[in-house]
Amino acid sequence: MRIDLSKLKRKVGKAEITTGAVLPSDGSTERNKTGGWRAMRPVTDHAKCTTCSICWVYCPDASRFKDKDGKYDVVLDYCKGCGICADVCPVKCITMVAEAK
Amino acid sequence: MKHVMEASHAISDAVKAINPAVIAAYPITPQTHIVERLSEFAANGELKGQYIRAESEFGAISACLGASATGVRSYTSTSSQGLALMHEILFIIAGMRLPVLMTNVNRALSAPINIWNDHQDSIVERDTGWLQLYGETAQESYDLTVMQAKISEHKDVLLPSMVCLDGFTLSHVYEPVDIPEQAKVDAFLPGYTPTHAILDPQEPMTLGPIGFPSHYMEFRYDLHDAMKRSMKVIEDVYKEFSETFPVQIKNSRPERYYHIEEYRMSDAEVVLVAMGSVCGTIKDVIDSMREKGVKVGLLKVITYRPFPKKLIVDKLKGIKKVAVIEKAISMGSGGPLYQEIASALYEAKAHNAELRNFIVGLGGRDVTLDHVKDIIETTQSGKGDKEVWVF
Numbered sequence: 426m427r428i429d430l431s432k433l434k435r436k437v438g439k440a441e442i443t444t445g446a447v448l449p450s451d452g453s454t455e456r457n458k459t460g461g462w463r464a465m466r467p468v469t470d471h472a473k474c475t476t477c478s479i480c481w482v483y484c485p486d487a488s489r490f491k492d493k494d495g496k497y498d499v500v501l502d503y504c505k506g507c508g509i510c511a512d513v514c515p516v517k518c519i520t521m522v523a524e525a526k
Numbered sequence: 527m528k529h530v531m532e533a534s535h536a537i538s539d540a541v542k543a544i545n546p547a548v549i550a551a552y553p554i555t556p557q558t559h560i561v562e563r564l565s566e567f568a569a570n571g572e573l574k575g576q577y578i579r580a581e582s583e584f585g586a587i588s589a590c591l592g593a594s595a596t597g598v599r600s601y602t603s604t605s606s607q608g609l610a611l612m613h614e615i616l617f618i619i620a621g622m623r624l625p626v627l628m629t630n631v632n633r634a635l636s637a638p639i640n641i642w643n644d645h646q647d648s649i650v651e652r653d654t655g656w657l658q659l660y661g662e663t664a665q666e667s668y669d670l671t672v673m674q675a676k677i678s679e680h681k682d683v684l685l686p687s688m689v690c691l692d693g694f695t696l697s698h699v700y701e702p703v704d705i706p707e708q709a710k711v712d713a714f715l716p717g718y719t720p721t722h723a724i725l726d727p728q729e730p731m732t733l734g735p736i737g738f739p740s741h742y743m744e745f746r747y748d749l750h751d752a753m754k755r756s757m758k759v760i761e762d763v764y765k766e767f768s769e770t771f772p773v774q775i776k777n778s779r780p781e782r783y784y785h786i787e788e789y790r791m792s793d794a795e796v797v798l799v800a801m802g803s804v805c806g807t808i809k810d811v812i813d814s815m816r817e818k819g820v821k822v823g824l825l826k827v828i829t830y831r832p833f834p835k836k837l838i839v840d841k842l843k844g845i846k847k848v849a850v851i852e853k854a855i856s857m858g859s860g861g862p863l864y865q866e867i868a869s870a871l872y873e874a875k876a877h878n879a880e881l882r883n884f885i886v887g888l889g890g891r892d893v894t895l896d897h898v899k900d901i902i903e904t905t906q907s908g909k910g911d912k913e914v915w916v917f
Contacts, residue, residue: 427597427729433722437744444684444722445623446737446745450730 459486463506465521471496473518480510480519528775529703533664533696536703537603537629537689538563540671542573543711546627547598550578550589556605556641558631558697564603575599583608587615587626594624595733597720599675602626605693606633606647613651619686620655620749622734623722625678626686628656629671632802632853633693634889642890643693645802649854649862655749657687657756658831660801662787664701665778666828667691669767672711673783676763679718683756690830692803694890704774714770753832760829761785785829785837790816794823796906797842799867800851801827804886804893808851811898822902833866839874842867848879849905851898853887860913861885880908886916 433443474496481489481497488504489497499510511519531539537560541549549568551561568577580586586602593600604612609630619626630648634640648658659674661667667689674687691697723733737745764783773781780787789809791797798808805826812822825841827834842848850864859865864883871877884901887893897916904910 427724427726428720428722428731430731437748440741440744442741442744442748444748445621445733446735447622447723448732448735450732453732453735 458502460488460500460502460504463501463504464524465506465508466501466524467499467504467506467508467510467519468522469496469498470518470520471498473516475516477515479513479515483509483513485509527705527707529705530700531664531703532559532698532700533661533667533691534559534631534698535563536664536668536705537671537691538567539705540668541601541603541629542567543705543708544599544601544627544672544675544715545574546601547575548578548590548593548600549573549575549602550580550586550593550600551602551604552580552583552586552608556608556633558603558605558693560603560629560631560697583611584615587612587619590626590628591615591619591622591624592725594619594626595622595723595725597718597724597726599679599718600626601628603629603631605631606635606641609647609651610635613654616651616654616656616686618734621745623684623749623752624686625684625718627671627674627678628686628688629667630688630690631693631697632690640889641693643695644853644888644890645690646854646888648688648690651688652831652862655685655753656831657685657753657760657829659687659689659828660830661689661691661696661828662803662805662826663778664696664699664703665775667696668703668705669771669779669783670828672715673763673767675718676715677756677760680756680759680763681721683752683759684722685752685756690802695803702775702778704778706771710770714767757785757829757832757834760832783828785827785834786841787826787828788841789824789826791823791825791841793821794845795821796847796849796902797823797825797845798849798851798898798901798905799825799827799838799842799863801830801863802853804851804853807893807895808898811895811902814895815899815902820902820906827863830863833870835866835870835873838867839870839876842871842879843874843876845879847905847908849882849884849901851884851886851901853885855885855888880905881912883913884916885913891917
């Protein structure tokens with residue numbers, strides 16, 4: 426590394442901080458599951474999915490993936506239910522369903 | 527080499543000399559000739575760095591943030607509404623400790639619409655975590671631009687900085703300016719070597735993460751502490767610059783740069799405190815009043831953030847009559863510089879001075895020799911209101 430992160434660490438008050446809050450890139454985005462914020466869940470009708478990938482491109486998180494049949498589906502660990510995938514799907518195969526149901 | 531040029535062009539030359547890898551700016555109102563000239567340099571192939579014409583000031587400052595995060599020197603210039611539009615990103619840059627460089631040409635904020643000079647635009651950004659240095663002349667504007675890079679990028683500072691100069695009074699007025707040789711600037715100013723943040727896909731790191739309530743306050747404390755600690759580095763850079771680049775044009779700048787400049791202060795009984803180009807007018811009036819035996823002096827503030835509290839208290843201690851003259855107002859409260867000086871004096875138990883606040887020159891209103899003479903006489907008389915608007 427060109428930056429020695431260990432040198433940037435110091436204790437202020439009770440917390441350990443780094444200059445400018447920089448952190449090592451150790452996959453914290455993958456580790457921290459953020460799907461719990463969701464109120465609506467996208468449900469994909471695989472019979473209609475044409476695997477065009479548009480939902481995958483537009484998903485602002487990394488919550489669309491190709492399953493073993495080559496069809497797109499949701500990663501519920503990260504999906505916040507924003508509904509962009511359902512909105513952009515050209516064949517309207519994604520339906521947003523309330524989590525409570 | 528001596529030139530006669532406007533402060534805007536002096537700044538453009540300074541920016542060319544400090545050679546940022548990225549310059550991002552929005553070219554339309556309220557922009558100044560600084561960027562116009564820089565874009566000419568870019569078109570003529572005279573800039574080594576990349577010139578980005580952004581879609582707004584918000585875009586320009588964001589591009590500077592991104593560029594600085596890759597570990598290179600980045601620069602932008604703006605004014606009034608443009609600076610206001612940058613407001614959100616100013617906090618982010620400071621919090622990420624990215625040494626972005628900026629020139630702010632001080633101009634009034636709407637409404638009513640006004641393109642002329644006052645200090646309101648940059649004064650409201652005083653709490654963002656940016657260093658703020660105010661120039662009195664075109665020469666100081668040039669010099670501070672070269673110095674700001676060295677200060678901001680210093681490994682013990684790592685803070686963004688804003689050099690502020692008065693719109694029109696400096697930006698559009700021709701003055702003699704000494705432009706040093708490029709080799710001398712290169713020797714004075716090393717390149718930026720990032721020590722805490724580099725965006726690099728080969729060696730990824732996380733910049734700008736969330737700060738939970740368990741940590742946020744410590745980061746804010748650290749930023750405040752860094753601002754206070756930068757005082758020493760600024761002082762060292764001022765000293766080194768003054769020694770490396772001695773005065774070439776008489777009265778164009780202080781002999782030795784310092785956080786403040788004292789003008790005829792040694793035996794002064796009345797002291798005026800001010801920032802920026804109005805100090806030139808004040809010095810002229812002081813000279814003529816001194817001939818009539820009035821013991822008056824000026825304390826010019828160059829470093830406004832960090833605020834040289836202790837230094838100002840030391841200089842004002844024992845002075846009975848002090849007038850703070852400023853081109854900004856905290857609505858419903860008073861002049862920001864006045865308030866800070868009043869609180870610093872109180873804190874140091876040195877509040878025996880009769881302190882007055884004169885609000886002048888808002889939206890380009892002329893501050894004349896007679897205005898300053900009146901201010902001195904009012905302050906000397908001890909009569910009248912604490913806060914006076916000089917219309």
